[in-house]
Amino acid sequence: MEDGEQLDVTVTKFLDPAKGADEFNQPQSGKKWVAAQFQLVNTGSKAYSDSPANDARAADTDGQHFDAWFGEIAAGPAMTSDLNLPAGDKALGWIVFEVPSSSKIVTVQYGLNSGFAEQTGQWKVS
Template identity: 65%
Template sequence: MRRTTAIAAVITAGMLFTTTACTDDDITTAPSKTGAAEQPASEPAEAPEDEPTKATVAKVGDTITLKGQEDGEQVDATLKKLVDPAQPKDEFFAPEDGNRWVAAQFELTNTGTKPYADSPSNGAGVADADGQRFQATFADTKAGPSMTSDAKVPPGEKALGWITFEVPKSSKIVTVQFGLNSGFADQTGQWKVS
C-alpha cells in the first residue's frame, strides 16, 4: 500500500512538472517574410524615408519561421492559398450535411539543420469569428494535392500540399494556425484570413 502511494505521488509530481513545463507556448502572428501579394507588381517600390514599417499580422502569402521541440528544427511555413469552400475531388466523399470544406495550401521549407519529420496536418487548425476551432480532416479536394501525412524533409528542401478542414456552413473563418511536431512545439504560426 505504501509503495502504491509513493508511485502515485511520483506520477502526480511528474504530470505536474510536465504541465508546468509546457507554459512557454507562443502564437506568432508577425511574418518573417511577406508574400508577393503584399505589394502589387505594377507599383514601383518607393524609397523609404525612415525604417520601413514591418507587417505585424501575417496574411495569406506570408511566411512565419517556426522552431520545433529539438535544437536544429526550424521551418519557414507559408500559407500560400486558402480555398473556401473547397469542392470535393470526387463524388464519393463530401462534408457532412450542414458543413463545408475549407482547404489551406502550405509550403513548408526546412531552414533548420535537422530533417523535418512530421505529419503536418496534425499541427494545423482554423478558427471562426465566434472562436470555434477546427482541426484538419482527411479529405481530397479539387484545390490540389493533399499535404503528405508523413513528411521527411531534409534541410533546404520543402513540402507543399493542401490541408482540409470541415467547418459549419455558417462559420466565418478568420485565422489559420500551424505548428511543428504535430502541434506540440512551443511556437504556433497564425495567419489572418479575413
C-alpha cells in the same frame, strides 16, 4: 524542437469553400470544407519529421476551433500525412478543415511538432 530543426511555414492560398475532388470526397450534411495550402521549408540543418495535419487548426468568428479533416479537394494535392523533410527541402500541399456551413473562418494556425512546440504561426484569412 530539437537542435538543428528549423521550419519556415507559409499559407500560400485559402479556399472557402473548397470543392471536393470527386463525388466520394464531399463534406457531411450541414458542413462545408475550407482548405489552406501550406508551404513548409526546412531551413534547419537536420531532417524534420511530423504529420502536418496534426499541426493545423482553423478558427471562425465565433471562436470555434477546428482540426484538420481528411478529404481530397479539386484544387490540388493534399499535404503529405507522413512528412520527412530533409534539410533544404520543401513541401507544398492542402490541409482541409470540415466546418459548419455557417462558419466564417478568420484564422489558420500551424503549431510545430503536432502543436507541442512553443512556435505557432497564425494567418488571417478571408
